[in-house]
Amino acid sequence: MDAIIRVNDLTKSYGPNLAVDHISFDVKEGEVFGFLGPNGAGKTTTIRMMVGLTQPSSGTALIDGHDILREPVKVKQTIGLVPETSNLYGELTSLENLIYQAELYGVARKERKVRALQLLEEFGLKEHQEKPFQKLSRGLKRRLTIATALIHHPKILFLDEPTTGLDVMSARGLRKLILDSKKKGLTIFLTTHYIPEAESLCDRIAIIVKGKIRIIDTPQNIRSRVKEMEILEIGLDRIPDPLKNKLLSLDGIEKILIDENRIRFHTENINQVTPGIIRLFEEQGVKMETINTLSPTLEDAFVTLTGLDSELMKIDKPEKTPA
Amino acid sequence: MRFEVQGKMMDEIAKAYFIAKKDMGAYYLKPPLISWGLMLPIVFVLAFYFRNPMGIKEVVPGLIGLTLLFSCTSMAAIVITFEKRIGALERLLLAPLAIRTILFGKALGSTVFGLVITLVITIFLIPIIGLSIHHPFSFSLTIILSGIAFSLLGILISVGVKEVFEAMTLSNFFRFPMIFLCGVFFPVPEMPYPLPILSYLLPLTYTVDGLRHCLSEDKGIIPLYLNLLILLGFVLLLFGLSLFIFKKRIRQEF
Numbered sequence: 001m002d003a004i005i006r007v008n009d010l011t012k013s014y015g016p017n018l019a020v021d022h023i024s025f026d027v028k029e030g031e032v033f034g035f036l037g038p039n040g041a042g043k044t045t046t047i048r049m050m051v052g053l054t055q056p057s058s059g060t061a062l063i064d065g066h067d068i069l070r071e072p073v074k075v076k077q078t079i080g081l082v083p084e085t086s087n088l089y090g091e092l093t094s095l096e097n098l099i100y101q102a103e104l105y106g107v108a109r110k111e112r113k114v115r116a117l118q119l120l121e122e123f124g125l126k127e128h129q130e131k132p133f134q135k136l137s138r139g140l141k142r143r144l145t146i147a148t149a150l151i152h153h154p155k156i157l158f159l160d161e162p163t164t165g166l167d168v169m170s171a172r173g174l175r176k177l178i179l180d181s182k183k184k185g186l187t188i189f190l191t192t193h194y195i196p197e198a199e200s201l202c203d204r205i206a207i208i209v210k211g212k213i214r215i216i217d218t219p220q221n222i223r224s225r226v227k228e229m230e231i232l233e234i235g236l237d238r239i240p241d242p243l244k245n246k247l248l249s250l251d252g253i254e255k256i257l258i259d260e261n262r263i264r265f266h267t268e269n270i271n272q273v274t275p276g277i278i279r280l281f282e283e284q285g286v287k288m289e290t291i292n293t294l295s296p297t298l299e300d301a302f303v304t305l306t307g308l309d310s311e312l313m314k315i316d317k318p319e320k321t322p323a
Numbered sequence: 324m325r326f327e328v329q330g331k332m333m334d335e336i337a338k339a340y341f342i343a344k345k346d347m348g349a350y351y352l353k354p355p356l357i358s359w360g361l362m363l364p365i366v367f368v369l370a371f372y373f374r375n376p377m378g379i380k381e382v383v384p385g386l387i388g389l390t391l392l393f394s395c396t397s398m399a400a401i402v403i404t405f406e407k408r409i410g411a412l413e414r415l416l417l418a419p420l421a422i423r424t425i426l427f428g429k430a431l432g433s434t435v436f437g438l439v440i441t442l443v444i445t446i447f448l449i450p451i452i453g454l455s456i457h458h459p460f461s462f463s464l465t466i467i468l469s470g471i472a473f474s475l476l477g478i479l480i481s482v483g484v485k486e487v488f489e490a491m492t493l494s495n496f497f498r499f500p501m502i503f504l505c506g507v508f509f510p511v512p513e514m515p516y517p518l519p520i521l522s523y524l525l526p527l528t529y530t531v532d533g534l535r536h537c538l539s540e541d542k543g544i545i546p547l548y549l550n551l552l553i554l555l556g557f558v559l560l561l562f563g564l565s566l567f568i569f570k571k572r573i574r575q576e577f
Contacts, residue, residue, distance in 0.1 A: 053416060055574050076419040087410035091349040103341040104418040106334065 004029040004156060004187050005050070009059035012045050012211075019045045021211035022059065027189055027204075029155075032182050034202035035191040038308060042211040043191035044084060047160050050189070051081050064155055077105070080149030084160040086141040090134030094125055094144050097133055098151055105152035119147040123177065139170025146177065150186075157181060159190040163197060175201060199298045209306050219298050226301045229254070232265040232274065235290035236281070239263065243284055250276045255303060264294070266304065335424045342415070342428025343435060350402055351436040360398075360440040364390040368448065379452050384534035384541075385507030388527055390444050391466055392473050392498060395437035399477025400490040403429060408485065416573065426565055429478060434470040441466055458537045461547055465533035468554035472526045475561035482565070482572050501527045511544055526557040 005027035012020040020042040027033040035043045048054035050061050052072040060067060066074040088097045098116035107115060120126045123143045128136060136144065142162070149157060162178065163171035178201055182188055192198050198205050199219045206216040215222060239261060247256055247263070252273040255266040267273045270293060281288060294300075302308070350356060367386050371379045406412040415425050448454040456462050477494065484490045503509070504518060505527035511519050522528045533550035535541040543550070 051417060053413065073419045073421065076417060081417055083410070083413065085410055087414055089345070089349055089411055090409070092345070096348075100341065100345050101414075101418075104338060104415070104420065106338075106419070 002029055003027060004064055005033075005189065006062040007046075007050065007059075008061065010046065010049055010056050010061055011058045012042075012049060012054065013057045018211050020049070020056075023208070023211070023213050024059075025206055025213065025216055027156075027187060029187055030182070030185055031203040032178070032188040032190065032201050034198040034205045035189070035208055036193070036195065036198040036202075036205050036302070037191075037208035038193055041193075041208045043193075043208060044160055045211075046208070047081070047158050047189070047191055051079055051158055052076055077152070078154060079156045079158060080152070080154035081158045082142075082146050082149045082160065082162060084164060086138075086145040088133045088141070088145055088148060091132060093130050093132055094120060094136070095129040097144065098148055101148045101151045107152055115151060119150060122180075123147045124173075137170075139166050139173070142166060142170065142174060143177070146174070150181070154186075156187045156189060159188065161191055161193070163192075163194065171197075195297075195299045195302055205298075207302060207306060209308060214306055222301045222305070223296055223298055226296045226304045229296055229300070229304060230267055230270045231294040231296060231300060232267065232270050232277075233262055233290075233292045233294055234265070234277070234281075234288055235262045237261065237287040237289055240284055240286065243280075243286070246280055246284075247277065250280065252276075257303065261289075264300075266300065335421060335427070338420055339424050339428035339431055342425065343432035346402055346429065346432035347435060351398060351432060356398075356436075357440070360394045360436065361443060363393055364440070364444045365447075368444070368451075372452070376452075380454070380539060382508060383448060383452070383454060384538050385505075385531050387441055387445060387466075387534055387538075388469065388505070388530040389502060389507055391437050391441045391469050391530065392501065392527055394440040395433050395470050395473035396477035396480065396494050396498060397491070398433035398436050399429060399474040400481040400484075400494050401487055402433065403478060403481035404484055404487050404490040407481070408487070422570055422573070423562075423566055426475075426478060426562070426569060430471055430474040430562075433474040433477060434467070437470040437473065438466060441470070454538065456537060457540050458547070461551070462534070462537035464551055465530060465537060465554065468551060468558055469526065469530035469533075472554060472557040472561055475558065475565050476526070478565045479561060479568065482568050501525050504528070506531045506544075526554060526561075529553045529557070 003026035007023060007025050009022050009024055010020060011018065011022050023046065035046065037043050045054060049056045050063065050068060052068055052075055060069055063075045064078045066078065068075050089100070092100060095116055098119060099112050102112040102115060120129050123146065125140060125144055125147065128140060133141065133144065146159070146162070159178065163174055166174065175197065178188060178190070190201065202219065204216060204218050205222060207214045239258060244256060244258060247253065250273060252267050252269055253265050254268070257264040265273065265277065278288070364386060367389065368379070371382055371386070403412065445454070476497065480493050480497065481490050484493055504522045505511070505525050506522065507527070511522045511528060514522065529550045532543045532545060533547060533554065535543045536547040536550070
């Protein structure tokens with residue numbers, strides 16, 4: 001497959017701060033490419049440069065062969081963007097929002113209403129077509145924002161944190177819609193800080209931290225990079241405060257992740273570290289309730305490769321405007 | 324090549340029209356806004372009428388000019404600031420549109436609003452004070468050019484602010500001095516020096532002078548055609564300035 005997006009040495013600085021630090025990557029036609037990273041990593045800035053909303057400090061990108069700096073209008077014609085905040089016109093109905101967008105994108109007069117109704121049907125919004133956008137639920141607003149981005153049959157859909165702030169069912173429905181759009185041949189570029197979302201949706205993932213891309217690969221390959229690592233998960237009746245530091249001082253343990261009363265140990269040799277761990281639990285008087293060995297997940301790989309705590313990825317950005 | 328340019332131009336005009344149509348549907352043609360737009364000029368007219376029914380004809384060109392100024396600048400400034408705040412302006416910046424098309428569309432919407440309000444007030448005055456329009460074509464041209472200039476002034480104001488109340492405050496900073504400097508109540512040539520110099524730098528002066536020619540067969544300060552040419556100059560100047568500052572601001576803010 002040919003690259004439909006080519007990003008070359010793209011950089012954005014705000015004064016002395018580098019928000020995006022000389023990143024380069026390609027996105028192939030028809031794939032779902034994910035930008036995974038914690039809040040403030042530079043994901044949104046990258047997307048905004050690629051769609052022509054933010055001027056890069058240096059570097060460039062080609063979107064379907066069009067330079068983002070020299071041909072911004074052609075780039076905008078080729079893409080659809082769903083920003084992090086659903087920002088359609090509150091006073092207009094779902095149908096009116098879609099038709100207005102069709103008008104701005106130059107969809108032929110005869111096709112505007114037909115296409116709008118088709119999208120309302122596809123996105124399960126038919127019964128809400130006469131409702132003003134401001135009266136829709138958050139999940140429906142998100143769906144309509146995506147439908148609006150598709151009104152002009154774009155080749156590439158950019159989704160910035162598509163499921164942030166949605167309830168579980170709405171997020172699930174939205175992920176299905178994203179996968180359905182991919183099946184129709186759309187290239188999708190999405191940013192997310194949810195590791196499971198990136199894993200379930202993306203053909204390839206770029207992990208970005210502090211404006212730099214750390215790794216680009218398929219979720220399977222990223223996981224396999226830490227295959228030599230073994231994971232031991234132990235459930236305890238309680239976790240006393242000083243336990244973590246004492247565990248980290250044991251030989252052979254690379255990382256410890258604590259989730260409620262479960263502790264995950266990342267190690268290269270389970271057999272070597274297990275006796276020491278058990279001895280320490282006995283000394284501290286904590287009781288083991290479960291013990292499992294696990295294969296590394298994408299989350300484990302993320303933690304190992306970036307050195308970041310995966311808890312950081314669970315923090316949502318505060319919303320800018322009520323959606 | 325020529326057809327391509329013509330096609331592109333028609334496309335831009337069509338898209339500007341869609342922007343204006345959306346603004347009118349979403350904001351301007353709502354009953355509360357129309358009644359708000361009509362309230363101020365009606366209060367002004369009634370206040371002058373009850374004070375001096377015979378002398379109101381003298382201030383009518385000024386009152387019509389003020390109506391146009393307040394309705395166009397307010398709407399352009401409020402709508403752009405509001406859309407900037409809720410993120411909807413970003414949608415326009417994302418669409419395959421030139422910035423000039425966006426500005427033209429926004430100015431067109433608020434100009435139409437200002438013209439509707441102005442025409443309602445003018446029609447209201449015809450039976451009440453026996454107002455007559457001596458040069459309908461020049462009258463139309465004067466209010467259209469003035470409406471566009473005032474809307475562009477509103478856009479220019481909106482570029483520098485973040486909140487709607489800031490837009491209103493800044494608008495008043497420009498508008499209130501114009502009431503006294505532009506010949507609405509006091510003839511410009513009779514003002515003490517150096518106030519007339521300031522007056523000649525403000526577009527409302529030419530709106531009021533133009534309207535005096537059309538509504539009262541007054542000779543005005545300068546000939547009617549010159550008022551129209553100067554208003555056209557203001558339109559071009561304010562459009563260029565808005566475009567320049569808007570582009571600069573987008574680069575800074577986005």
